[in-house]
Amino acid sequence: MTAENEREIYHKLEAMKEIRNKTITLERLKRSILSEVRSGDQEGRCLAQYKREMELLQQEKMSHVEELRQIHADINAMETVIKQTEESMSRKLSAASRLHEDYRPLKSEVDLLRRQCLGLERLPDLHEEEGSPITPDRFPAPAGARAAFLAPAPRKPPPPPPAFRSALEQDFLSVSLRQQPPPMKSCLSCHQQIHRNAPICPLCKAKSRSRNPKKPKKK
Template sequence: MTAENEREIYHKLEAMKEIRNKTITLERLKRSILTEVRSGDAESRCLAQYKREMELLQQEKMSHVEELRQIHADINAMETVIKQTEESMSRKLSAASRLHEDYRPLKAEVDLLRRQCLGLERLPELHEEEGSPVTPDRFPALSAPAARPVPFLAPAPVRKPPPPPPAFRSALDQDFLTVSLRQQPPPMKSCLSCHQQIHRNAPICPLCKAKSRSRNPKKPKKK
């Protein structure tokens, strides 16, 4: 075998070795490409599901937004109805109160005429009638009887009582003196600790609980 043949064989072996290494690398790249493509396809399917779910959530959101809008509209309408009803109630109760102011004196006059002219009893009050929606506390004036006109009567002459006998007067003077003495305040003294006024005979101050000592203690009697 000539040297030229050996070199040719050597070059072929080197080329085969290089082809083998590159083929192995190529296979690795191919497997990687297939793996990434499969993963990409799986992510694409997941992405389509996610987008569909997002669309459903957006639709649900819009439905809730419409529900909230309708709820707010109902709330505003109800507030308007409540305000109008409160104003109507206030007007009707004010009108009833004004009518009641005219009703009370007229009823008092009718009751007086019935009693004086016909000897009849008074008419029932509004809250006394059967099925009446008026309660005694509906109008403040219902809690007290209606004022009735009283016919004028000349005052009777005032007679002075006769003076009491001397013995009875002495008894009265004695009772007045006893009551006056009972109403006098008890003897007091100042507490030496808190300087508040306490009873003169109190052994302990009711305020500071300190023992009370008299400034002029009684001297023991000599036997």
Template sequence: MADEMEILNKLENLKELRAKTLQLEKVKSRLKQEFELTENEEHCLEEYKQEMELLLQEKMAHVEELRLIHADINLMETTIKQAEDERNKALEATKRLYEEYRPLKDEVDSLRAMIGLIKLPDLQEEEEKLTPEYFEKQNVEWQTETVESTLPQSLAMAAAAAQQIQVPRNKNERQAFRQQPPPMKACLSCHQQIHRNAPICPLCKAKSRSRNPKKPKRKLDE
């Protein structure tokens, strides 16, 4: 009787051991899966941080380029204004001399006619544009050009924001920013080079696949 009880106890212990061993293996398997997942996500996180750093560098390059373009626009606007002022001064002087020239030529032609000489050639024969209509036309164009052109609001706001960011500016860096190629990657379908952040290939219209595809869900332990 005692032997039977001992055997039964051993069987119960074996049954419990088997159950605990199965539970241990399940926990161990899940532990390894979670550890691998942690390591994979850590690796992905490092890649994402590197990607973010590259994007920030690219953003700064575009911000600096926009600031330089805005500075060039300001310089060109000043140059155009100065050229308009010089043109207008020259136009006024030309008009004044033309008004002085016309009656003087008429007087000279009259004096030449009195002594039997032919008239002098008209100024228009030497300068075809020098007619009264020329000055009327120039005056209209001058009034039109006095309307100050402005940048589109979106560009003006972006340029103003760019000016607030302090970025080193010298000749070498300026050339480097303007010559910096956009970040590219190879399309996995047509293998052509496309922009790194393009969600769809513009050439073959295939969706750009992620370097870290979504992991399938693990089946729940029963």
């Protein structure tokens, strides 16, 4: 293996680490956004009920003059509740919008890394996830945001060896499903960290051996 190939493999390993860390941060942002949006939407549903109640109270006011004083008190109380609810809804949806400003560029970066380094499809948008309360027009994307993912990719480096590519794919799936680092061990020849199940070291090509080999059973 040439020094150039070794550098390319090292860069791919670094890219895997970066993608893993940024994917974890992306998932945290996504959970926060979904939580704020669901809470804000619940406040919106309550707000619609309160406004309907206000309409009924106004009708009651016109038809029952003798109860006017009590109805005025109810109206004042309901106006206070509506104002508080509107403020709460606005705060929650504003918080979701601010979180999305952090989420959107990070997701674009992760999508680009997935496509350029691993040849993977982009992650689904928030409104594309099953059961998401977010509609496509909730957080409109700026012009050209989607085009960045669809733009032609720069020339890709040659693919890694099959055994190393298999280990990379296994590591990436482990991160996606469990959000935990893959099991690693030190190569006994070059002392670099490699996947615990790799049959050979992808860096120095030395055969991977266990520090505690199993002893043959006595017959």
